[in-house]
Amino acid sequence: MNVAFDTNALYNSRAGVARYVQGLLGGLRERCGTGVNILPFAWEVENLGAPGLERSCKTLWRELVWARWIAPRRLLRSGAGLYHATGTAYFVPPSGITFLATVHDLAAIRCPERFRGWQRRQRDARVRRLLRARQFVCISRFTADELMREFGVSAERIEVVYNGADDPSALSRGGGGASGLQVPDEFLLFVGSLEPGKNLALLRRVYELAAGRGVALPPLLIAGARWPGVAHEGAPPDGWRYLGRIADETLVMLYRRAAALVFPSRYEGFGLPVAEAMLAGCPVICSPVASLPEVGGKAALFVDQTPEAYLAGIRLVLDDPVRRAEMIAAGREQAAGFSWSRCADGYLAVYRNLHQ
CATH class of the missing domain: 3.40.50.2000 (Glycogen Phosphorylase B;)
Structure with a gap:
């Protein structure tokens, strides 16, 4: 089973989502031989540290060009049967590829002042793409409850898998x-x-x-x-x-x-x-x-x-x-209950259930 695993956060974020992607990816790689092949998937160009105009141009390219035109075609060629959006839902995968999305929080809706102008303007489009996922993983019960209340997502479409913490x-x-x-x-x-x-x-x-x-x-x-x-x-x-x-x-x-x-x-x-x-x-x-x-x-x-x-x-x-x-x-x-190994086991169970 091939899983395209979104790693864009490693190139455009220093926030907790980047630590989550790094930690979960490490935990999944420790589970090699489980019948699940993890394929890192991103536009592997770093935004971080770039001057303002350069960073803005890279952000626009990632979301308006790479995500719309390049990523879907590349995903089709990858042989992946499942696409895991680990943070921002940059695109909806093509038909035939299962869509799994991690929901970290609803801060873009609850606390819009925490986000830059571009992120606020893109919020509704990102949410519409996110809600087209077949299954969701929430990183806490609190986030799962918010997702159900705000968007009417059924409990059957949600799994709660807690993040890990680095040793x-x-x-x-x-x-x-x-x-x-x-x-x-x-x-x-x-x-x-x-x-x-x-x-x-x-x-x-x-x-x-x-x-x-x-x-x-x-x-x-x-x-x-x-x-x-x-x-x-x-x-x-x-x-x-x-x-x-x-x-x-x-x-x-x-x-x-x-x-x-x-x-x-x-x-x-x-x-x-x-x-x-x-x-x-x-x-x-x-x-x-x-x-x-x-x-x-x-x-x-x-x-x-x-x-x-x-x-x-x-x-x-x-x-x-x-x-x-x-x-x-x-x-x-x-x-001790929050380890990336335990987190990876939770995601592997979700991957297998979606593959059945």
Whole structure:
């Protein structure tokens, strides 16, 4: 059985979808000999890091030329019986090829302010293509419920397969990627693309509240690519450090050394930093919104999305070493259920069911 596996996210994204594609592809490749042949399928030209005009031209080519005219013909020649759209539904496969789509979230509908103008303009067309899939895989029960409520998709067309989280020991074997980064003895960590939905503004208010009360908080290290708009929020509070995009082994080092991951996101389809942090032994403070209760389980410290609640949660983790140790142990146990091998097994079962 040949499966054309969409890898476009590896060339045009630094967000969680790219980590998902990379992780799932690795898990599927570990399952060689299962009777399923994975064929990476993409326009293998990178958008990332290109100047604005060049990036725009590449985006237009990928969506308006490659997806409409080149990809369907290439898919027919590939011998694939199934096309797996792992993120954006760039096109509908030709007749005779089964269409499977992964749905990460409905953020384009729920939180349009998180997206660039081109993405907002293409939203309706992308959704129409997506809904023509024969079967859907959702990365959380929350996303599955949203898909059913918003579009009336029947439960029979949906499978829930949770994402994995990268093994910290495997990532840290990469070597000295963290050697040039000096970090404080004690710090808090934020991980995520710096766009409005990740709610970094709430942490700004937390630090302002703490300063007003004379409460000293550790520095906040911020790992993630900056999006337009976030850079214009004003001067950061004292102790904040923007690290930008960092290597995986550096991220693992930060997870392992941070006092806690503070993750005040308003909306997540999964919440990969939560699972990654717990797996690396980092306590997690977040809010009980969207998919985060599924991922955090009983291990994360859930607080309301107010400055007072986050400040109290941070102080609890910092001031109570017994509670912090309990959160670390519970986090590792919770995150052990999120592996790319288990994720791959779930997708292989879906592939086989569609092939019957």
